[in-house]
Amino acid sequence: MFSVWAASEVAKKEMGFWEMISAPIDISENGHLIDWLFNYTTAMNIFFFALVCIGLFGFSYLYSAKRNPKPYYTYGYKKNHVLITTIIGVAVFVAIDMNITRMSNNDYIGIFTNWPSEDEDIVRVEVLAQQWAWNFRYAGRDGQFNTEDDVVTLNDLRLPVGKKVVFQILSKDVIHSLYFPNGRRKTDAIPGRITRMWMQFNETGTYDIACAEMCGTYHYRMQAKLTTYSEDDYQRWLEESQYIAESTIDTENPDLFWGWEWK
Numbered sequence: 001m002f003s004v005w006a007a008s009e010v011a012k013k014e015m016g017f018w019e020m021i022s023a024p025i026d027i028s029e030n031g032h033l034i035d036w037l038f039n040y041t042t043a044m045n046i047f048f049f050a051l052v053c054i055g056l057f058g059f060s061y062l063y064s065a066k067r068n069p070k071p072y073y074t075y076g077y078k079k080n081h082v083l084i085t086t087i088i089g090v091a092v093f094v095a096i097d098m099n100i101t102r103m104s105n106n107d108y109i110g111i112f113t114n115w116p117s118e119d120e121d122i123v124r125v126e127v128l129a130q131q132w133a134w135n136f137r138y139a140g141r142d143g144q145f146n147t148e149d150d151v152v153t154l155n156d157l158r159l160p161v162g163k164k165v166v167f168q169i170l171s172k173d174v175i176h177s178l179y180f181p182n183g184r185r186k187t188d189a190i191p192g193r194i195t196r197m198w199m200q201f202n203e204t205g206t207y208d209i210a211c212a213e214m215c216g217t218y219h220y221r222m223q224a225k226l227t228t229y230s231e232d233d234y235q236r237w238l239e240e241s242q243y244i245a246e247s248t249i250d251t252e253n254p255d256l257f258w259g260w261e262w263k
Helices: 002-014 017-021 031-062 079-112 231-248
Strands: 123-130 133-138 151-154 156-160 164-171 176-180 185-189 195-200 205-211 224-229
Touching: 031 079, 123 156, 123 176, 123 185, 133 156, 133 224, 151 156, 151 231, 156 231, 164 176, 164 185, 185 195, 224 231
Parallel strands: 123 164, 156 224
Antiparallel strands: 123 133, 133 151, 164 195, 176 185, 176 205, 205 224
């Protein structure tokens, strides 16, 4: 345990400051939209924080007791004071808050809820969250979920690049949240209710999956791995896994033979 911690500390020291605070690489088709919104919001916060600091320290300097021995009292109730304050407040609300709302709403309606059609060649995955693990389920050769040829993995999600992936997500116990840091997306897993999300990954490799909802004592253990393949490599892995599943599936084991009809 100590050696793992020591290795992680050495890795952190070898990274530069900006590498440590920068977001993980985006491997998804639409993650750049979330990055843009986050960066825009951050930039606006920094800009207006700087303006407030300039005003705070600038007025403190200009109207210090040394430069103004005779104090001037004002309570901000004059018409011009009220008008200026109102104009600034409305301008900030319209230019910043409403603009952020407009951009996020456009992305949500135009992209993230623009579900793939049934005619598209997509990958379907059922996800079952539990304390404290992620279970993933793929339909077997019959194309139906919750049958004996399904492929079931634990904390190990494998997907092809260049294809849309539709997830149906459920929780066995408490609320969890399926989170792809490298895809900039997350969706809650709720007991008794199927939630949905779709994504498309564009780069091969191995990446982290986490739980973004505090779900109990060992919440930190809910780490899974996403491995993305080329289409050929993915199909090869799926065929090999289906052969193993057909010969080893135990229909009496609820930890393996869980699932639901795709909805």
